[in-house]
Amino acid sequence: MLDILIKTFKTGTVTTKYPDKPDIPPIGFRGKPEFVADRCTYCGKCVSACPPNVIRQKEEGGKKTLPVSYCGCIFCGRCEEVCSYGAIKLTQEYELASKTKEKIKNIFGRSLHIREVDAGSCNGCEVEVNALSNPVYDIERLGLHIVASPRHADMLLVTGPVSRNMELALLKTYNAAPEPKLVAAMGSCACNGGIFGNTYASGGGVDKFIPVDVYIPGCPPRPQAVIFGIMVAIDKLEQKIQRKDFKI
């Protein structure tokens, strides 16, 4: 018992200051892909190399553009690798969450109860949701609680592309959560199907089945990105990505 006490005091506080203080990921982190228009030759290499197929080549009024959807991006860096002109680069930016409405609700003022629903994810997102409760991120300090039942929840944090076999369970869980409720789609497959796309077994994103209030891209999003997304959803933080840049 004494050993436990000594160890506890010796360790001290390990909790991060995020979101009060910004957290910069290490060099080499693969974040939001940025496109440099004047370097691009529109060769289409990145378009065909992108595994989840979220880079499109568009032509509007004689002007070529190359919109990238952050929504389904898996941040693999293939586009950067195949581009011989350096026209597409993965930046350090990871706070990519985006709301579907300007102001969501002011009802969730002080604390938020979250129920996590895995609708067929690869378990990468679960690793990060579990990390939210570890002593480093400790989301309880922000008034965010992960609860055991949708009946206790204000928000459903949904991961996975919604597999055919989870469709019914997701709808039942959604209906079991009391109004008013929020839905956050966490991870690229929940946002847009990600690499699993739209197939006989994969539904291609949460918004095809239930209304989504906030999208949190990442594969998986790092814990800070999830915290950012949840805080954006309850209007505690301002989103950085405009809705029009988000989905094609």
Add this chain to the structure above:
Amino acid sequence: MTNQYLEYIRKEFGDQVLEEKSSNNEIYITVKRDAVVRICDFLFHHLDVSLVSIFATDERKSSGGFKIHYVFSEKEDVFIIIKINIDEKHPEFPSITHKIPAANWYEREIQDMFGLVPKGHPDPRRLMAFEDWPSSSYPLRKDFDIKTRPPRVKGEYVYRRVEGEGVYEIPVGPVHAGVIEPGHFRFSVAGEPILNLEIRHFYAHKGVEKLFENIPVDNAVFLAERISGDNSVAHAVAFCQAVEKIGGISIPARAKYIRTIIMELERLYNHLGDIAGIATDIAFAFGAAHVNNLKEQIMQLNEFTTGSRLLRGMNTIGGVRRDIVDKKDDILLQLSSFTSEFRDLMELLFATPSVADRIETTGRLYNDIAIGLHVVGPVGRASGIDSDVRRDHPYAAYSELGFKVPVFKAGDVHARTRVRADEIYESVSIIQRALSSLPEGEIKVEVNDVKDGCALGYTEAPRGETLYWINISNNRIERCKVRDPSFCNWLAIEYAVLDNIVPDFPIINKSLSLSYSGNDM
């Protein structure tokens, strides 16, 4: 290739063998369909080789029928693959489940995915396709388009029933109280003790094997990384090794060492997560918080080393995509402080009476059951199965870096925790030695086209043996069979919980550390 096992098969079943072929360390033996039960039984029971996978292929276009492959692994780094041909007009094959229990789910998977019926299977219910899936659609047949969305039909899934006075059922899942993946558990209990547990999975089935056939080979490694998120590297490396084996590509030594290092980093954070989970489930909050903190440190080290907390995006066919040259000193520094802290914590954990009380003798998985089901990884090693792909079928740089394989006999939660703790020390020392002897040179070779052919790729994931069988033709994946370790280990939980009480189920489940997504795919 001459091999003593091959000699035995020739001697015993010479007239049943239709064709023999070998490439690398794989021997393919095509046999007559009706002899397969006897041959598999002979291999398993008389020669003690383990059945590691069964899968089907649809080769109706090229050879006019389906084929079923039974993959056996033996200790001398050789794989024996027994093949049978199945005519489209008679879509059935003899079941071997009554001889080798490990065959159970594979045969039901083939039934759902290819529409080939395992004759004589003791439990021929649906497995991957749920009851609302129409009976004439088989996703892995070549004539099934991946975009098809068959209508939902009416159907019923019947669970095993236990009847008697005071017996009742507890249904759990697929949406659970904790942050875990979807799956259904049906307990039959009388009071607290569990009389029977039936698991029902495949809620997370995303059609991965079909998807492999529809994406370019060089992008498929990203899909492999996303089959079981926390075992990303093990899957990606197994995939790359299979493709490299087909193409006869030998990767630079430096790439082999980097792969080894990141595979061991993956083992570190997975095992830490499991130990923390066990501590959480026995309400030892102090241990859980500290081990979770250590896990977080390793995940931050992962992000520092590779740019991804789950070590994603490092592997590619022909080597690795990034070098870790400038990070060597930081990794070594952090690992040395990690080891001493982890050692202190483990001494504390195993010396705490309340911990010992909950984990000793809990969730016993007996050796004979573990062998019958081909239980792999730390779970198998805690039940006395001395196997480790890193040692038995060496890959990457493992043959140059000696390491110990901890094996325990008790088969309880305590033994499984001990195996993981011991493996953490081994992993740290593997990383340290790999970093200090990191060879100079390139990190990848350029690969443009991949030759046609098929091969096995395998790794020892944190959860155990991970197996890929890939067939490439015309630069496209014709068939990719993925065998995640959890596919073998899930059935073991039905035995491990017997005679335990319901409140101990979460600890047993956590100690087995099973992936739902890797199993369901």
